Amino acid sequence: MTASPWAGKAGALRPGTAAAATAGVTPFAVGLLLAAALQYAVGPAVGPFFSDLLIKIGINVILAVSLNVVNGYTGQFSIGHAGFMAVGGYAAGALTYYTSMLAWGGPQVQGGVFGVGSALFVGACLVGGLVAAAAGWAVGLPSLRLRGDYLAIVTLGFGEIVRVLLQQTQDVPFTADEARALSPVEMATHLGGSLGFSGIPFYTNLFWVWCFVTLTLLVAYRLKESTFGRAFLSIRENEIAAEAMGVDTTRYKVRAFVIAAFFAGVAGALFAHKIGTTLNPRELGFMKSFDIVIMVVLGGMGSISGATIAAVLLTVLPEALRGAADYRMIVYALMLVLVMIVRPQGLFGIREIWELPPFARRRGR
Amino acid sequence: MTALLEVQGISLSFGGLKAVSDFSIALRAGDLQGLIGPNGAGKTTVFNLLTGVYRADRGSIRLGGLDLGGAKPSRIAAAGLARTFQNIRLFGDLSVLDNVRVACHLRAATSMAGAILRTSAHRGEEAALRAYATELLEIFGLGDRTGEQARNLPYGDQRRLEIARALATSPKVLLLDEPAAGMNPQEKAALSALIRFVRDRFGVAILLIEHDMGLVMKVCEGITVLDHGVTIARGTPEQVQNDPVVIEAYLGAPAQEGGGVPAERRS
Amino acid sequence: MTDLLQTLLNGLAVGSLYALIALGYTMVYGILQFINFAHGDVFMIGAWSAYAVAAALGFTLAGGDPPGWAAVAVLLSSMGICAVLGFFIERFAYRPLRSAPRLNVLITAIGVSLLLQNTGQLRPVFGTQPQSMPALLPDTTLFQVAGVRVGLVDVTVVLLAVAMMVGLQWLVFRTRFGSAMRAVSHDHRIAALMGIRVDTVISFTFVVGSALAAAAGFLFAMKYSGLKQPADATWVLLGLKAFVAAVVGGIGNLQGAMLGGLLIGMVEMLGAAYLSPHLRDLYVFVLLIGVLLFRPTGIMGSTSVEKV
Incomplete structure (x- = not known):
């Protein structure tokens, strides 16, 4: 017996045209073109300083939008995002560094934007993401049963554990011969310790960063607009009701956590291969996590465009206010407190910018 | 026709307090039953037990032959038991x-x-x-x-x-927890029509907690009365209405303080 | 044997400090059900204002032995400063959010925490340079047990911490104000109906908690003398470990906070001495995750059921 009088209707509306079939991938292609335009037209035109800024913006957008999946959609509160970033960054950095050492005798960049080295790099980014996702699963599975504020502490503790462990690793070998003498397990324990992991080849460029930005934004947005996103949001709105409507809340929380950790890992990988980075555990401590939290909170918890805009602003602002660096965090902190008092849902709440009055088309009620 | 939802002897204690003791009920497809009782009688606790929010100390809950004992709420919902909440829990x-x-x-x-x-x-x-x-x-x-x-x-x-x-x-079975609370008389009349309509249109069995006796008596075909977690009466609306035990539970024994008035209570 | 005793002594001293800070976390949680993330920073401000007051009074590292009243004066001023600070934090950051979702209050608390750290390291406040606290207490040896030197500083730390905990117990369980606090922690609205001035009670809770944190800050400065700059991660970590102590003991429970503090101190010191000194932060967080997994309400905490 079926309870629904409309059971037969599911699938009745089936857009089957060729145009509809490609609609799913078109935005990816558009993103790819934009990334190429940034790499080949915008980058050379604006010079290295602004290219670097655009890369930083891209990485922060990935971090903020991914954390938004946990803190915004699902309403859980993770403040250990930089820990996942560190996990991904070190995993990817170690992979490219040691592979380069073994295969090419040194950590120099091999080939151009689409060369063999880039293939290794993109692979390493994905591996970094997967390792971070695995860490997210391991942390999330037990702790997501806990209430929100406890989760915050566990994630913070996780970030600190990662930092402490990374600081205990040994120096990175400088020559190919030293690298060859290490077994794979030993390589994982030679990550530079508290002095940092230097020598990771600089593969990160505008093209790859913005390709991953596209991927992050599309995944975040499409999940939000799907049954998965609604399940995430229902947990945030009312966990007991969500569970009563058949949403397996623990499972969905873990899913959100794993997705967020994956993209944090990718962002870490991009950061690790950025020009001028010496990967250092201290830089990826809870201050970095707080930076990301601030972006999500200010932008609006649940709003992808809000988190993106906040990530852009909060990356550009410190560069613009270099003279007042001492006051930067004071201003952030005051903003955080004021936003919570005046507009607790953040700039956009869970809405996207195009759903807000000046942009929204009047919808018939 | 065999029972769709079959609850046998479920009990729950909070610390020393027996919130629900030895509660049983059976609903067949298309049934429309009421669960009533004074404040704090354990009605909502029964719903929480049925939907897996609490886990019963003893007893069994079966839905369409499927044992739901100890399952978490989302699985129970998937099995076909849905509910509303007394204190509205929408995704605001x-x-x-x-x-x-x-x-x-x-x-x-x-x-x-x-x-x-x-x-x-x-x-x-x-x-x-x-x-x-x-x-x-x-x-x-x-x-x-x-x-x-x-x-x-x-x-x-x-x-x-x-x-x-x-x-x-x-759902196969729908649990409604005080759906008329806070409604005006017109809305209540519309609601009782709606409840019947839902049962007929969707073929669900409905178990209803409600303080508005007029609505319960009008809508329900069978009524179970709880007091202090114990089932004190069961039967058709007329039987329950005239049951002296029920009247005493609502109005209190002469020596006791008045418990509550059966009709028109708002929470 | 000597090593073990020395380790236990260190654990006791550090544990008492954690316990003092943990009390503040647990009091606020008991009354407002939220994690006052900024409490660890109040502890930092306590330690730094102890230094600043000592410096203002003319006590320096090179200045010879300070008089006996110096330690008392510095302790009391630092407690006073933080009590005022705690009052203002509650009044202007948390009170407007009294009925807001818990997550918003937590975010605000993080904001306050960042504010305290970064204000603290401004040049007109404490600056960005680490400093050494002058020894306000003479470094005399009181007695020796099995080769372990028990100094005045250690004994002061433990005794003062214990005295304050006993005082707090007395305040909460033996005074009228304490019963008001307990009433508010049970249910704000009902307490208000009973004629209890809820706002006053909450303010006072922050004042007391912050003063205790300041005392812990002072004692910390006495024992370790090296003060890292105000925004240094060390401070946040110390605050976090104290919070862990409160959670491990059972948040909202005063005895639990003390027990948790001692436990955390012991675990950290024993781990550092017998496993690896580099991983001391690790043990505490592993313990936290273990406790949360197997007994989420902590050792002495009670479970509460959400009303559906």
Whole structure:
């Protein structure tokens, strides 16, 4: 017996045209073109300083939008995002560094934007993401049963554990011969310790960063607009009701956590291969996590465009206010407190910018 | 016809307090039964036991032959037991439509990868879910408010949205926890018609907690009365109404303080 | 044997400090059900204002032995400063959010925490340079047990911490104000109906908790003398470990906070001495995750059921 009088209707509306079939991938292609335009037209035109800024913006957008999946959609509160970033960054950095050492005798960049080295790099980014996702699963599975504020502490503790462990690793070998003498397990324990992991080849460029930005934004947005996103949001709105409507809340929380950790890992990988980075555990401590939290909170918890805009602003602002660096965090902190008092849902709440009055088309009620 | 929902001897204690003792009930498909009792009698606790929010110390709960003992709420919902909440628990920031669509989640089949790639199967399913949810809302007279945030609905609409949302999980049994609370007489009359309509149209069995005796007596075919967690009476509305034990439970024994008045209580 | 005793002594001293800070976390949680993330920073401000007051009074590292009243004066001023600070934090950051979702209050608390750290390291406040606290207490040896030197500083730390905990117990369980506090922690609205001035009670809770944190800050400065700059991660970590102590003991429970503090101190010191000194932060967080997994309400905490 079926309870629904409309059971037969599911699938009745089936857009089957060729145009509809490609609609799913078109935005990816558009993103790819934009990334190429940034790499080949915008980058050379604006010079290295602004290219670097655009890369930083891209990485922060990935971090903020991914954390938004946990803190915004699902309403859980993770403040250990930089820990996942560190996990991904070190995993990817170690992979490219040691592979380069073994295969090419040194950590120099091999080939151009689409060369063999880039293939290794993109692979390493994905591996970094997967390792971070695995860490997210391991942390999330037990702790997501806990209430929100406890989760915050566990994630913070996780970030600190990662930092402490990374600081205990040994120096990175400088020559190919030293690298060859290490077994794979030993390589994982030679990550530079508290002095940092230097020598990771600089593969990160505008093209790859913005390709991953596209991927992050599309995944975040499409999940939000799907049954998965609604399940995430229902947990945030009312966990007991969500569970009563058949949403397996623990499972969905873990899913959100794993997705967020994956993209944090990718962002870490991009950061690790950025020009001028010496990967250092201290830089990826809870201050970095707080930076990301601030972006999500200010932008609006649940709003992808809000988190993106906040990530852009909060990356550009410190560069613009270099003279007042001492006051930067004071201003952030005051903003955080004021936003919570005046507009607790953040700039956009869970809405996207195009759903807000000046942009929204009047919808018939 | 065998029972759809079969509850046998469930009990629950909080510390030393027996909240529910030895509660049994059987609902067949299409049944419309009431669960009444004075404040603190354990009615909502029974709902919480049935839906897995609490776990019974003893007893068994079977739905369509499936043992639900110890299952978590989401699995119980998937098995076909849906509920509304006494203190409304809508997804306040979400739209009215999305509130219902969340509950459609159980009937969605596409994978996360499908959602990310927006495959045609996924889009077809989303369109069907939207159509289904919209139609359901129209039945409940909420068709013109689908885009509104649930928290902005008037109280009576919120109650009806809760019922619509519960129905969207395609339940076999629907538990309604004080659906008339806070409604005016016109709304109550409409509600009792709606409850019957829901039962007929969707073929669900309904178990109803309600303080408004007029509504319960009018709508329900069978009534179970709880007091202090104990089942003190069971029968047709007329039998229960004239049962001296029930009257005493509501009005209190002469020596005791008055408990409450059976009709027109608002929470 | 000597090593073990020395380790236990260190654990006791550090544990008492954690316990003192943990009390503030647990009091606020008991009354407002939220994690006052900024409490660890109040502890930092306590330690730094102890230094600043000592410096203002003319006591420096090179200045010879300070008089006996110096330690008392510095302790009391630092407690006073933080009590005022705690009052203002509650009044202007948390009170406007009294009925807001818990997550918002937590975010605000993080904001306050960042504010305290970064204000603290401004040049007109404490600056960005680490400093050494002058020894306000003479470094005399009181007695020796099995080769372990028990100094005045250690004994002061433990005794003062114990005295304050006993005082707090007395305040909460033996005074009228304490019963008001307990009433508010049970249910704000009902307490208000009973004629209890809820706002006053909450303010006072922050004042007391912050003063205790300041005392812990002072004692910390006495024992370790090296003060890292105000925004240094060390401070946040110390605050976090104290919070862990409160959670491990059972948040909301005063005895639990003390027990948790001692436990955390012991675990950290024993781990550092017998496993690896580099991983001391690790043990505490592993313990936290273990406790949360197997007994989420902590050792002495009670479970509460959400009303559906």
